Amino acid sequence: MKVTLKALRANLGLTQPEMAKLIGVSEATWYNYENYKTFPDVPVIERITEQTGVNYNDIIFLPPDYGLTVKLKGKQPN
Template identity: 40%
Template sequence: MNYTLEQARILTGLTQVEMAKKMGMSEKTYIQYEKYRRIFRMDQAFKFVENVDVPMNTIIFFAGQLQNFRSQSEMSICV
């Protein structure tokens, strides 16, 4: 199963404010990442993974992946 940034954060039990602090950024900036308006650099992605209990290969880091993920989900519903 793949998880959005928001889902990965929620699974860990962190709020956006708590995650922003752990990531060393403002809440507003973190929310932009979670809404896929910004893309994590690799170092930030690793820092995110360190703070959540979700394997890196199951986290959707790019909006393009999110679109593909939704398409696959929709296809499995139609089958």
């Protein structure tokens, strides 16, 4: 089952400040990860998987609408 970073944290019963401390990043950085404003780099991803026990392939790092195309009303793509 795939989980977002927010769901992962909530499932562990941690607040954003607690999760940030566990992973070793600032609270603002963790907030940005959860809200898809920035993305963790490889060392941080490794710490997330180590500290939570959740496999990298089971964590959703991209926003739900990532990769969707925009359809313009009344226009067809060329």
